[in-house]
Amino acid sequence: MRAALALLLLLLLGAARDPILVPEVSQHEVLLRQGFTGTELLLFGAVLSPEGTRAAQDYDIIVVLKGPTQSIVVREKQKVAGIWINVDSAELRSAPSYYAIASTRPIAQIVDDKTAAIYELGLKWLQLSPIGSIDAAEQSRFAAGLVSLQTGNGLYRQEEGAVKVSEQVLYQARIGLPSRVPIGSYTAETFAISKGRVVASASSTVEVRKIGVERAIASFADQYGVFYGLLAVVISVGMGWIAGRLFALV
Amino acid sequence: MDVYLPIANLSVNGLVIVGLGMLTGLLSGMFGVGGGFLTTPLMIFYGIPPTVAAASAASQVTGASVSGAFAHSRRGGVDFQMGGVLVAGGILGTGIGALLFNLLERLGQIDTVINILYVVLLGSIGALMARESIQTLRAERSGMPLPARKRRHHPLVANLPMRWRFYRSGLYISPLAPLLLGMATGILTMLMGIGGGFVLVPAMLYILGMSANVVVGTSLFQILFVTMATTMMHAMTTKAVDIVLASLLLVGSVTGAQIGAQFAQKASPVKLRLLLAVVVLLVAGRMAIGLGFRPDDIYTVAPL
Numbered sequence: 094m095r096a097a098l099a100l101l102l103l104l105l106l107g108a109a110r111d112p113i114l115v116p117e118v119s120q121h122e123v124l125l126r127q128g129f130t131g132t133e134l135l136l137f138g139a140v141l142s143p144e145g146t147r148a149a150q151d152y153d154i155i156v157v158l159k160g161p162t163q164s165i166v167v168r169e170k171q172k173v174a175g176i177w178i179n180v181d182s183a184e185l186r187s188a189p190s191y192y193a194i195a196s197t198r199p200i201a202q203i204v205d206d207k208t209a210a211i212y213e214l215g216l217k218w219l220q221l222s223p224i225g226s227i228d229a230a231e232q233s234r235f236a237a238g239l240v241s242l243q244t245g246n247g248l249y250r251q252e253e254g255a256v257k258v259s260e261q262v263l264y265q266a267r268i269g270l271p272s273r274v275p276i277g278s279y280t281a282e283t284f285a286i287s288k289g290r291v292v293a294s295a296s297s298t299v300e301v302r303k304i305g306v307e308r309a310i311a312s313f314a315d316q317y318g319v320f321y322g323l324l325a326v327v328i329s330v331g332m333g334w335i336a337g338r339l340f341a342l343v
Numbered sequence: 344m345d346v347y348l349p350i351a352n353l354s355v356n357g358l359v360i361v362g363l364g365m366l367t368g369l370l371s372g373m374f375g376v377g378g379g380f381l382t383t384p385l386m387i388f389y390g391i392p393p394t395v396a397a398a399s400a401a402s403q404v405t406g407a408s409v410s411g412a413f414a415h416s417r418r419g420g421v422d423f424q425m426g427g428v429l430v431a432g433g434i435l436g437t438g439i440g441a442l443l444f445n446l447l448e449r450l451g452q453i454d455t456v457i458n459i460l461y462v463v464l465l466g467s468i469g470a471l472m473a474r475e476s477i478q479t480l481r482a483e484r485s486g487m488p489l490p491a492r493k494r495r496h497h498p499l500v501a502n503l504p505m506r507w508r509f510y511r512s513g514l515y516i517s518p519l520a521p522l523l524l525g526m527a528t529g530i531l532t533m534l535m536g537i538g539g540g541f542v543l544v545p546a547m548l549y550i551l552g553m554s555a556n557v558v559v560g561t562s563l564f565q566i567l568f569v570t571m572a573t574t575m576m577h578a579m580t581t582k583a584v585d586i587v588l589a590s591l592l593l594v595g596s597v598t599g600a601q602i603g604a605q606f607a608q609k610a611s612p613v614k615l616r617l618l619l620a621v622v623v624l625l626v627a628g629r630m631a632i633g634l635g636f637r638p639d640d641i642y643t644v645a646p647l
Contacts, residue, residue, distance in 0.1 A: 129347045130354045164647035168451045176459075176634040177641070179451040184647055238642035245640060272347065272354035307349040314350055314582055322578025325586050326571045329405040329593055336597035337410025340605075 112152060113141045114293040116283040123270060123301040131247075131272045134158065134299065136195075137265035140258075140285050153196065153203045153286040154256045154264045155214055158299070160191030160248075161277035164224075167235045183235040186222040190275040191248050195255035195266040204289050212284065212291060216240045216251045247271035276301050350585035351395040357591055359389065364592035368407055368599020373607045374619045377404035377538025377566055380465060382592065384626055391588070393454055397536030398577035398584045403592040404538040405570040407600045408563045415560025422511035422557045426564040428518050429525035429543075433569035436529020437576045444533060444581065451645070457535055461630045464531070468541055469623035476617040483613070497550045512553040512561070520551060525565060532573045538566040541623065 119135035136156045165188045171180040196203060200215045210218045221239070223232055243249035248271065256266040264283075279299040284291050303311055314321045346357035363385055367378030379400045386396035415421050447453040503517035524546055528539035543562045547553045553561070578584045607615060 125347060127347055128345055128354075130345045165644050166451070166647050168643045168645070170638060170641040170643075172637070176455070177636075177638055178455045179643070182451060188644075235642075239644065242640050242642045242644060273352055275352070303349060307347060310349040310586060314578065314584065314586070318579040318582060319575070321586070322575040322584065325402050325574050325578060325584050325589060326405065328586065328590060329402040329574070330409050330571070332590075332593045333406035333409030333597050333600075334413070336406075336601055337413060340410075340601035 111143065111292045112285055112287075113143065114283055114285050114295045115139045115141070116156075116281070116295045116297060118281050118297055118299055121297070121299055123274070123299060125274075125276065125301065125303045126305045126307050129272060131274070132270050134268045134270060134281075135265060136268060136281055136283070137263065138283060138295075139262050140264060140293070141262065150287070151258075151261060152292070153198060154258060154266075155194065155196040155200070155203065155284045155286060156256060156264075156266050156268070157214070157282045157284075158191070158193045158268050158279055159189050159282070160275055160279050160301070162187040162189050164188075165239075167239050169235070169238060183227055183231070184224040185235070185239070186224055188221050188239060189219065189249075190277065191270075191279065192216065192219065192243075193250040193252070193268045195252045195268060197254070197256045197258060197264075199253045200251075203286050204291075208289060208291065212294075214284070216244070216249055246273065248273070248275075270301075274301055276303060346587060346591065348391075348395075348585050348588050350583065351391055351588060353390070355389070355391070355588075360386075360588065360591040361595040363389075364403060364595025365599040366595075367403070367592075368596030368601075369603040369606075370599075370619070370622065371404075371407040371411075371596065372600035372603020372605075373610070373615055374603075376540040376544075376619070377408055377570070378596065379404045379532075379535070379537035379570075380461070380541065380623070381626060382596075383536040384461065384630065386588075392583075393457065394448075394581055394583040395585050395588065397457070397534070398574075398581055399589045399592065400536035401532060401538075401570045401573040401577065402584065402589040403596050405567060405574065406593040407596045408538065408540075408567045408570070410597075410600065411604070412560070412563040412567045415563060418560070419511075420557055420560030421564045422509055422553070422561045423564070424507075425509045425512050425514075425521055425553070425557075426561045428521045429528075429561070429565040430568040432522040432525025432527075433529035433532070433565055434572045435522075436526035436531075437533045437569065437572045438529075439526065440530040440533025440573075441576050441580045443530065448645075451643075453534075454643075455634075458630050458634050460531070460535055462627050462634065464542065465623050465627035465630070468545065469620050469627055471545065472616055473620035473624065476613050476620060479613045480617065497552070500550060500552075509553075511557050512551070514551065514553060516551065524551070525569070528565070529569050529572070532569050533576060538570055540566055541619075 116138035140152050164186050166182050166184045168179040169181040170177045209215055256264055258264045280296050282296040285293040344357040345354050347354045367382045371378040382400040383396050387393050447456050500516055500520040503519045505517050506515055507518045508515050528543050531539050540562050547558045
């Protein structure tokens, strides 16, 4: 009993020393519809001392926006008999479909490798869960290939120095979403870090989904393939026929 | 004009796509080919996923061949019996193509196979067309007409069992020959998103030995139905037909096809064929470069 009380006291004291993090996202829904060409999310919030006053201390802030994970296969091309073809591949069970990280300073200066690996802070530390046994060197080669590919597509980003903290209280970071952003539930996580230790973290969610005609088309195509195909055929024959008739009049 | 494509999951400049359709429509009107061989690679260069590009190009070819097929059938330029056999083969071919597509996708070799098919087919047919049209042009210059080619079917065709009479084509051959030919083009349509006209027309002339006045009409007839089957097959299996993308392409290509058809009536057919050969060879060359040079990204990702 006494031990339990002591533990509780310790926890409270421990908790009391940690700052309070109040995160917010500029929009909790990203709607993909006609005219969508990508957007920018503002991840912002406040970091306060336990008493609810200004922190009066510089915390490092790292924000991570992560899309739903998916099982993927990464293929690697090699030159065989003069042409580049897929030769090697690796299967990864938990690759994020989207991953963006922003921080106040270069991540390597904020946390050590171990902490970065535990909290998946940085593109280097994504936990991809490869299927089957592949050795460490091969795994990191494919991970690097995936990261460079998705960075090129605008789906993976690492922007060190993109988080601005004003008056030791308010922090904000802008994170871009390209037009090819995958749909699903995203999590936005914020970490407050002091002396290489994560002292507070908080997360919220962002939904990315299609609405309106785009959603109707996508679900129609998915659920009623036959009718969707018929519609496509009718449209193409109809348009060809109409054009023929119109030009015959000219 | 930014347009969001709901199946391809990205936004494109709609005017670029319409222009692309217009360009291939012009070609199809001028030369009587579907133009899919140009649409699919151009869309891939533009950044549309290859599967979506191939699946949506098929419906564009349907649109471009409709009015041509109608016009030829009014003039009696379609051998419906031959066309029927070709279409039956073509539909079988799209089924086989769908299985192949699936298999190659799982092996991760679909892109390479598509590229190699493009280089080999376009390269060889483009070279043949170029040679033939240059020979004809030379003959016209020198005033010495080329010896008329004897119209007859390939000896292999004669060896096939069972013979039917195809009156309009002027043939008495086994229906297996057009069936197999239709099947081959069906497979190509499914894999490459092309109508197959530029394979079909020479094959009808030189392998089947059909009479020239029904070749183009019958090939358009076959392409019309086989691309419809391909669209259906893609809609049911790969689910990669993007109706917004296809509509944009169609707007451009159906108008382009009409303009091209009017232009074709004024231009000399031999020069047109030489021009087509040049275009075909350019596409093949671009594809060959893509295969031989180190790509920007040697890694690709596919869902498991």
